[in-house]
Amino acid sequence: MNSRHIPALLAALLTFAACGGGSSSTPPPPSPPPPPPPPVNEAMGGFWAGVLTFDMTQTSELFVGLVSEDGRFSFISAESDIQFTGSQQVDVAHVVGSGLGYADPGATWLDMTPVTAVSTDGTVDERNTYSGIWSTASGESGSFDFFYDQEYERDSSLALLEGAWTAYDDMGVPVATFTIDAGGAFNGQNVNGCVSSGTFSIIDPNYNAYSVDSTISNCFIAGDYFGLAAVGDISAVNDAIILTISNDDRAIVLGLEK
Numbered sequence: 001m002n003s004r005h006i007p008a009l010l011a012a013l014l015t016f017a018a019c020g021g022g023s024s025s026t027p028p029p030p031s032p033p034p035p036p037p038p039p040v041n042e043a044m045g046g047f048w049a050g051v052l053t054f055d056m057t058q059t060s061e062l063f064v065g066l067v068s069e070d071g072r073f074s075f076i077s078a079e080s081d082i083q084f085t086g087s088q089q090v091d092v093a094h095v096v097g098s099g100l101g102y103a104d105p106g107a108t109w110l111d112m113t114p115v116t117a118v119s120t121d122g123t124v125d126e127r128n129t130y131s132g133i134w135s136t137a138s139g140e141s142g143s144f145d146f147f148y149d150q151e152y153e154r155d156s157s158l159a160l161l162e163g164a165w166t167a168y169d170d171m172g173v174p175v176a177t178f179t180i181d182a183g184g185a186f187n188g189q190n191v192n193g194c195v196s197s198g199t200f201s202i203i204d205p206n207y208n209a210y211s212v213d214s215t216i217s218n219c220f221i222a223g224d225y226f227g228l229a230a231v232g233d234i235s236a237v238n239d240a241i242i243l244t245i246s247n248d249d250r251a252i253v254l255g256l257e258k
């Protein structure tokens with residue numbers, strides 16, 4: 001080949017490559033990997049039991065509680081009549097809640113009121129543990145450490161509630177009677193003349209938690225109440241209901257037997 005034609009040939013090849021032709025073209029960069037999926041929130045619902053501590057007195061009490069799948073909670077001392085009710089939200093595993101704290105009957109919080117605002121900040125490990133800190137608007141604070149109870153994983157059904165139910169005092173004396181119909185509507189009366197009516201409704205049929213709306217009349221605790229309930233066992237399967245309702249003035253816990 002005549003050497004004088006080589007520069008012209010190179011120029012032609014370079015022009016061809018610059019236009020994208022030929023096997024010497026640069027391959028496109030690889031596509032970036034897809035983004036990771038967003039984190040999934042831990043489920044916070046459950047029956048919970050454990051210890052709640054009080055910073056000021058350096059004491060602790062056994063507490064039991066129910067958190068529904070829609071985030072409502074009710075925690076009750078097994079040693080006193082202190083209760084915490086409200087609602088909470090979860091972000092991955094971080095749980096923040098707010099509601100009301102109820103002192104023992106006849107007692108008050110530090111600000112001399114029987115009911116105070118309460119907030120919680122904790123971490124949940126789904127269907128396993130729930131722990132964190134709590135504080136009140138009146139100045140009390142502490143921590144809690146709870147463990148999960150699998151009885152929460154029973155199905156809920158209004159058919160389980162239908163029938164006649166009785167509440168007893170610590171001596172086994174009947175103190176109230178309730179009748180619940182197939183649709184969850186109920187009527188009740190206690191020995192002090194209080195008359196109650198309301199409705200149970202399903203929150204999630206896969207879990208043992210019910211929503212409760214109630215109106216009490218004809219006595220000193222008259223008012224509208226809202227809360228949660230669950231079914232349990234005493235002498236037979238599903239022969240008991242634990243009912244916890246509250247309003248801005250007081251909280252009530254009642255155990256019913258079939």
